[in-house]
Amino acid sequence: xxxxxxxxxxxxxxxxxxxxxxxxxxxxxxxxxxxxxxxxxxxxxxxxxxxxxxxxxxxxxxxxxxxxxxxxxxxxxxxxxxxxxxxxxxxxxxxxxxxxxxxxxxxxxxxxxxxxxxxxxxxxxxxxxxxxxxxxxxxxxxxxxxxxxxxxxxxxxxxxxxxxxxxxxxxxxxxxxxxxxxxxxxxxxxx
Numbered sequence: 001x002x003x004x005x006x007x008x009x010x011x012x013x014x015x016x017x018x019x020x021x022x023x024x025x026x027x028x029x030x031x032x033x034x035x036x037x038x039x040x041x042x043x044x045x046x047x048x049x050x051x052x053x054x055x056x057x058x059x060x061x062x063x064x065x066x067x068x069x070x071x072x073x074x075x076x077x078x079x080x081x082x083x084x085x086x087x088x089x090x091x092x093x094x095x096x097x098x099x100x101x102x103x104x105x106x107x108x109x110x111x112x113x114x115x116x117x118x119x120x121x122x123x124x125x126x127x128x129x130x131x132x133x134x135x136x137x138x139x140x141x142x143x144x145x146x147x148x149x150x151x152x153x154x155x156x157x158x159x160x161x162x163x164x165x166x167x168x169x170x171x172x173x174x175x176x177x178x179x180x181x182x183x184x185x186x187x188x189x190x191x
Contacts, residue, residue, distance in 0.1 A: 024055065024056075025049055025055060025056040026056070027056045027057070027058050027059050028045065028049070028056035028059060028062070029056075034046050035048075035049045035056070037056070037059060037060055037061065037062055037123075037124055038059055038060050038124070039060070039123065039124030039125055039126045039130070040126040041126055043124045043126075043130050045062065048062070048064075052065070053065050053066070054122070057121055057189050058187050058188075058189040058190075059187075060123055060124075060186055060187050060190075061121040061122065061123055061186060061187065061189055061190060062121065062122050062123075062132075063121055063122070064119075064122050064132070064134060067119050067122055067132075067134030067149070068132070068133075068134050068149050068151060068152065069114075069149075070114065070117075070136065070147075070149055070151075070175070071151065072110050074149065074151070074174070074175045075110040075113055075114065076110070077175055078113075078147055078175055078177065079105040079106070079108070079113055080102075080105075081175075081177055082101070082105070082138060082145060082177060083098040083099075083101040083102045083105065084098065085145055085177045086098060086101065086140055086145070089143065089145070089179050090140045090141070090143045091143070093140065116138060117136040117137065117138055117147070118136065118137050118138075118139075119134060119135075119136055120135045120136065120137050120146070120190075121134075121135055121189075121190065122134045122135065123135065123148075123186055123190075125150070125152075125153050127153050127156075127157070128153060128156035128157050128159075128160050129156045131150075131152035131153045131156060132152065133148050133149060133150055133152065133153065134148070134149045135147065135148045135149070135183075135190075136148075136149065143179075143180070144180065144183075145177050145178070145179070146177070146178040146179065146180075146182060146183050147175055147176070147177055147178070148175075148176060148178065149175070150174040150175065150176065151174070153174075154174050
């Protein structure tokens with residue numbers, strides 16, 4: 001009996017060590033032992049892994065300890081847009097439910113509303129410069145609304161526009177509320 005217990009403890013301890021030191025972040029580990037995730041191009045995340053600021057979910061997604069928070073303006077915009085999004089994207093979501101949800105959101109402070117959102121993961125966007133874009137979700141039954149925080153991308157766009165007035169790129173419109181099909185473009189682990 002003692003041998004069985006010792007063997008079980010050794011197996012559990014071995015699994016813990018294997019998971020903690022070998023399997024953890026394996027999806028982001030390169031052949032040369034560095035860590036990177038992919039957006040349009042590979043982005044090194046060695047320092048983030050070393051400092052335990054993030055953990056790899058897949059070769060394109062990480063889970064950050066401290067993701068970029070939504071601003072009050074973003075939250076207010078999401079509170080207004082989310083009920084409209086639900087009418088168009090959630091099966092069976094009625095106009096009456098939209099009105100009720102809008103009324104509920106108006107009563108919530110931004111901090112209370114943030115508690116209803118869940119941080120899912122972060123991906124890399126290289127539109128203007130490398131940005132880590134955290135994605136928050138709100139769930140309606142079995143349907144998730146995905147809300148990427150593109151603040152870094154938007155800030156980089158404004159800097160690029162300021163430095164080059166002839167930049168002919170449409171101003172990004174953020175925040176954006178996305179659906180499952182958008183998340184699927186980031187890979188299976190993003191859904």
